[in-house]
C-alpha cells in the first residue's frame with residue numbers, strides 16, 4: 388500500500404459484494420490533530436472520536452458513511468484519505484493489449500482537472516483532458532455528458548408522467564443522480580424511496596451502454612471491455628461497486644477514479660498536460676448538449692430537466708433557456724416555474740445533505756408543496772465534490788476554524804474549571 392497525494396492505492400480493489408462494508412474514507416490516526424472540523428462537514432455523524440468524547444477521529448461504521456468525502460476535503464491537517472483506489476488496476480489494464488479500456492469522464496471533472504496543473508480554479512480543460520486520456524492509452528473516450536443528456540430526458544419524462552398520473556408514483560419527485568444522496572435516503576429515509584426518480588445516474592447508464600451498444604459499434608467483445616468511470620466524487624466508487632450495476636451481463640463499471648487520481652495518473656505517466664492540443668471525445672457515445680455541461684452545478688439537473696419538461700408540455704421553446712431561478716449556491720433554493728398548459732411547478736434545489744433534512748421531514752409528513760426536488764450531497768454540487776483537487780484556501784479556512792474552535796474549547800474548560 389502506498390500513499391499518493393492523499394490517495395491510498397490498494398492493489399486489491401474490493402469485490403462488488405463488499406461495497407457496503409468497505410471503508411471508502413478513513414482517517415490516518417497518526418496525523419489527526421483532533422480539531423473536530425471533519426464532524427462539522429459530516430451530515431450523518433459517521434466520523435467520530437475513536438475513543439468516546441475526544442481523541443483522533445475515525446469513520447466508525449461504513450454503513451452510515453455516504454462516502455461523500457466532505458470530511459476529507461475539509462480536514463486542515465490532511466489526515467483523511469480514500470481507502471479504495473483502482474489506479475494500479477487501471478495502469479495494468481492499459482498495458483494489456485487484449486483489454487479495451489474505455490474512459491468515461493463526468494461533466495465536473497473537466498472544470499477541476501486544470502488546477503493540479505497550474506490553471507486557475509474552475510478553468511475548463513476538457514480538450515486537454517481528452518488528449519491526456521488518449522496519451523494514457525485509453526482505447527475510447529465515451530463522454531459521461533452524453534448520458535447526462537439521457538438522464539435529463541428520462542427524468543423529465545418521468546416527472547411529467549408523475550404529474551399527469553400516467554405512472555402511479557408519489558410527488559415530489561427527487562433527483563437520483565447523486566450517490567451520496569441515494570445512500571443517505573436508503574439509510575435514513577427508506578420510506579421516501581418511491582419518491583426518488585427511477586432513472587439511473589449518468590454513469591449508471593453509460594456503463595451498460597458501453598458494454599452493449601459500444602461493444603456493437605466497435606465490434607469489441609463485451610467481456611474484454613474495461614470501463615473506467617472518472618468522477619469528481621468518492622461516493623461514485625461505491626455506486627460503481629453496487630451489485631445491481633450489472634445490466635450489461637457484466638460489471639457495468641469496472642473501475643472508478645476521482646479527478647485527483649486522474650491528475651496523479653497524468654503526472655505519473657510524464658504527460659506535459661499544458662502543452663497538449665485540444666481534442667474531442669469519441670463520437671459513438673461522446674456527443675452531448677449544453678444541458679449536460681451544467682449537470683455538475685447545484686441546480687443544473689433541475690434546470691436541464693425543466694427545460695425539457697417545459698418544451699414537452701407547452702410545445703414551445705423557452706425564450707431564454709437559462710432558468711436562473713433554480714441556479715443555486717445556497718443550501719436551499721425554492722422557485723415557482725410557470726409551465727404553459729400545466730400551471731405553476733413548485734421546485735426546490737438542495738445542496739448539502741444537512742440542508743435536505745427539514746425538506747425530507749416535510750415530505751415524510753405529507754406537508755411538502757414541491758413537485759420536484761434536486762438533492763446534491765456536496766455544497767454547490769459535483770464541482771465541489773469530495774474527489775476534486777484539494778483547494779489550499781478551503782484547507783486554510785478549515786485550519787482557521789479549527790484553531791478558533793480549540794481556543795474556544797480551552798477558554799470554556801478554564802471557565803468550567
Ligand code: SF4
Pocket residue numbers: 414418419420421422423424425426443444461462463464465466467789
Ligand atoms: S478534521 Fe481534525 S479531527 Fe477530523 S481527521 Fe482532520 S485533523 Fe482529525
Ligand code: SF4
Pocket residue numbers: 412428429430431432433434446451452453454455456457458459
Ligand atoms: S465521507 Fe461524508 S458521510 Fe462519510 S464520514 Fe466523511 S463527511 Fe461523513
